Amino acid sequence: MRRFDLIEPTTLAAAAGILADEPETKAIAGGTALLILMKQGVFLPQRLVNLKKVRDASYVDFDPRRGLRLGALTPIFDVESHPLVRRHYPVLADAAHKVANIRIRNLATIGGNIAHADYQSDPPAVLVALGARIATIGPSGERRLPVEEFLKGAYETALEPGELVREIEVPPPEPEFEGVYLKFVTRTAGDRPCAGVAAFARCDRGVVETLRIVVGAVNPVPVRMTAVEERLRGRRVDPAAVEAAAQLAAEAVDPIDDDLRGSAWYKRQVVPVLVRRALEQILGLVPSGRERS
Amino acid sequence: MTDLTLTLNGAAVSVSVQSNWTLLQVLRDRLGLKGAKEGCGVGVCGTCTVLLDGRPISSCLMLATNVAGRDVLTIEGLGGDGHLDPVQQAFLESTAFQCAFCTSGMIMATKALLSSMPDPSDEEVKDYLAGNLCRCGTYVEVLRAVRRARELVQATP
Numbered sequence: 001m002r003r004f005d006l007i008e009p010t011t012l013a014a015a016a017g018i019l020a021d022e023p024e025t026k027a028i029a030g031g032t033a034l035l036i037l038m039k040q041g042v043f044l045p046q047r048l049v050n051l052k053k054v055r056d057a058s059y060v061d062f063d064p065r066r067g068l069r070l071g072a073l074t075p076i077f078d079v080e081s082h083p084l085v086r087r088h089y090p091v092l093a094d095a096a097h098k099v100a101n102i103r104i105r106n107l108a109t110i111g112g113n114i115a116h117a118d119y120q121s122d123p124p125a126v127l128v129a130l131g132a133r134i135a136t137i138g139p140s141g142e143r144r145l146p147v148e149e150f151l152k153g154a155y156e157t158a159l160e161p162g163e164l165v166r167e168i169e170v171p172p173p174e175p176e177f178e179g180v181y182l183k184f185v186t187r188t189a190g191d192r193p194c195a196g197v198a199a200f201a202r203c204d205r206g207v208v209e210t211l212r213i214v215v216g217a218v219n220p221v222p223v224r225m226t227a228v229e230e231r232l233r234g235r236r237v238d239p240a241a242v243e244a245a246a247q248l249a250a251e252a253v254d255p256i257d258d259d260l261r262g263s264a265w266y267k268r269q270v271v272p273v274l275v276r277r278a279l280e281q282i283l284g285l286v287p288s289g290r291e292r293s
Numbered sequence: 294m295t296d297l298t299l300t301l302n303g304a305a306v307s308v309s310v311q312s313n314w315t316l317l318q319v320l321r322d323r324l325g326l327k328g329a330k331e332g333c334g335v336g337v338c339g340t341c342t343v344l345l346d347g348r349p350i351s352s353c354l355m356l357a358t359n360v361a362g363r364d365v366l367t368i369e370g371l372g373g374d375g376h377l378d379p380v381q382q383a384f385l386e387s388t389a390f391q392c393a394f395c396t397s398g399m400i401m402a403t404k405a406l407l408s409s410m411p412d413p414s415d416e417e418v419k420d421y422l423a424g425n426l427c428r429c430g431t432y433v434e435v436l437r438a439v440r441r442a443r444e445l446v447q448a449t450p
Contacts, residue, residue, distance in 0.1 A: 032354050039334060050356070052356075100336065107351065
């Protein structure tokens with residue numbers, strides 16, 4: 001790795017100030033994405049701002065009325081293992097658990113995950129489905145924006161020069177929601193997803209009342225399956241209807257391109273199958289915890 | 294160069310490092326600890342696994358500066374005085390290696406697994422160790438070694 005200067009502020013505000021003054025300087029947190037790009041010579045910084053020495057930015061807070069707040073520098077492993085996340089947001093905990101491997105999850109941060117905006121990642125789809133908001137800090141103060149507005153494209157965010165992710169906010173858990181995150185990998189167990197589906201539903205006496213389905217790792221940003229949702233909303237839960245609705249997902253995705261995890265054509269085949277499996281689980285058409293093929 | 298002080302295998306250590314050095318480079322090239330290996334260099338294979346404050350990490354993706362004041366355990370810190378750590382003993386008894394390039398990483402990951410989860414099921418072992426690759430394909434023996442390590446650790450007062 002080429003040499004670079006490392007600046008080590010102890011507050012996010014100080015880090016943001018440096019980044020605002022020096023447009024060429026970038027921030028590094030867990031380093032699991034950036035160090036790879038630097039080793040490969042894709043990214044050759046002169047100066048970096050190390051966020052790992054920032055204090056009080058790694059925390060998991062939960063309040064039943066306010067919801068969940070994750071400090072930007074919280075390791076992904078802490079998101080998956082925190083008792084309150086597991087209890088109130090089990091789907092988010094599961095998606096965090098499905099990221100890479102235990103070593104990476106101990107290093108990588110949830111703020112870095114969202115700020116890097118790698119489209120081939122697990123947490124963003126769930127955060128979109130949960131209606132999360134991203135709180136930022138920067139030269140013009142603090143901002144809060146929905147995660148789907150924050151994510152602008154593959155590796156592109158709404159962050160302005162000098163702005164950093166400060167916190168991720170998830171609304172309070174919704175009662176009687178069934179949810180699931182399904183990850184499909186085509187290489188090793190710890191690989192990035194070929195496709196991922198986050199789905200949440202609430203039924204009232206066998207009728208689908210609310211449904212939210214988000215597909216990740218296919219489009220440049222996580223994408224809501226509104227056509228599938230509309231087809232099933234207000235309808236009685238029925239395997240044939242679910243199967244037919246899931247097919248609409250193939251048309252609703254627009255794969256970014258062929259990538260190492262699957263061609264655009266292949267992802268179009270995979271997505272409706274994953275959406276059907278997710279729906280079958282959350283609508284009680286298969287015993288929970290079992291994934292039908 | 295800046296001075297870095299950490300606790301390494303139970304002892305305080307100071308070493309001069311450059312900002313662009315990874316923990317793995319410092320361990321191997323500055324401190325002569327060759328147990329952690331550089332396999333893929335991108336956090337996928339697990340041969341560079343060390344424990345930071347008890348948690349497994351890829352030392353190839355950790356800037357050395359970030360371990361200042363923290364506790365690092367490498368394979369060289371296991372056992373001592375002519376005896377092996379129970380996890381090392383279990384891997385030896387189970388011949389859970391062929392070329393052994395992955396072994397120190399497998400042992401460190403198992404060490405972390407058993408300290409956070411003393412009685413893991415086979416499924417939990419497979420899930421935890423999924424990110425430690427063995428290109429000789431000794432996974433069956435590794436699973437047997439972890440089961441044996443679980444017994445030995447539980448038997449150790």
